[in-house]
Ligand SMILES: Nc1ncnc2c1ncn2[C@@H]1O[C@H](COP(=O)(O)OP(=O)(O)O)[C@@H](O)[C@H]1O
């Protein structure tokens with residue numbers, strides 16, 4: 016059988032650039048060389064695309080001094096992708112670009128236009144998953160438990176007293192303040208006194224025009240991995256135990272002390288409950304391929320809240336998403352096979368849809 020050509024697309028213009036290079040390195044190392052030929056493609060911090068040569072390691076392509084590899088602007092990259100897809104030089108793209116421009120649907124839209132199958136959520140699922148406020152509205156509408164919150168638009172900050180009054184009419188400190196569409200806890204803070212609210216809102220407003228003020232949940236952080244397909248499947252739940260006050264940027268990427276527990280110590284009933292919630296959230300938020308669904312389990316009340324759905328979770332071998340599948344019986348290489356298969360199935364299925372109107 017001819018080998019499947021996988022374009023491994025990584026990097027991106029975000030604070031998660033380095034994480035993405037690491038994830039791509041793990042993926043490349045685990046894809047079976049007898050089945051796949053891997054072409055690494057790096058989206059640089061500058062926004063240009065650098066296409067490596069087959070088999071080259073992601074970190075080599077990501078090195079800024081690689082002037083021997085052509086750097087392409089976005090429009091040139093789409094032409095190149097399109098040609099590569101139609102000439103059969105790339106059979107599927109595995110995008111592992113986190114954050115804005117990578118998991119917000121724009122990259123997925125680009126790949127749709129280029130006509131190439133790709134791993135993971137589509138345009139809508141990616142965009143919805145990226146916006147915590149829109150996600151919340153959809154989940155709430157379907158009766159899923161979400162943390163009570165107030166939406167602040169940055170334009171409203173021109174009348175700060177009104178904003179603070181409106182927020183505290185509904186919520187009492189401590190609260191969390193976060194940009195609606197970012198990841199890695201950037202711009203997120205815990206507010207313990209009323210005086211801290213305005214500075215926290217201003218900080219979050221540096222990153223987004225929509226800001227969420229949420230009740231702070233005193234709870235455990237539980238995560239479930241979901242794999243698409245018909246029907247989608249949920250892994251065993253895992254738990255994150257950051258050493259700092261909350262799971263901030265430092266504890267995600269710098270602090271080695273953050274504990275990942277797989278499986279999460281939970282009783283059977285809680286496990287069943289959180290897996291069912293993860294599957295419902297995945298479907299409601301238009302998930303496809305993969306997603307990690309994150310929860311809070313409130314202490315005392317022992318109640319779950321859906322916090323967020325990540326359509327492009329961390330993907331190094333030590334990351335939660337692959338670890339959860341490994342424990343659930345799907346080792347890392349088999350997980351990659353499955354994700355690629357799902358991408359090809361989804362593309363094939365969409366290809367059968369009519370694109371012109373025919374009577375009768
Ligand atoms: N309402 C909340 N209650 C308690 N902790 C929260 C709340 N919102 C966020 N956090 C803490 O901040 C971290 C990052 O927030 P999150 O909403 O997951 O955004 P991100 O997309 O940046 O991961 C969470 O993992 C958690 O530790």
Ligand SMILES: [Mg+2]
Pocket residue numbers: 309323
């Ligand atoms: Mg999170």
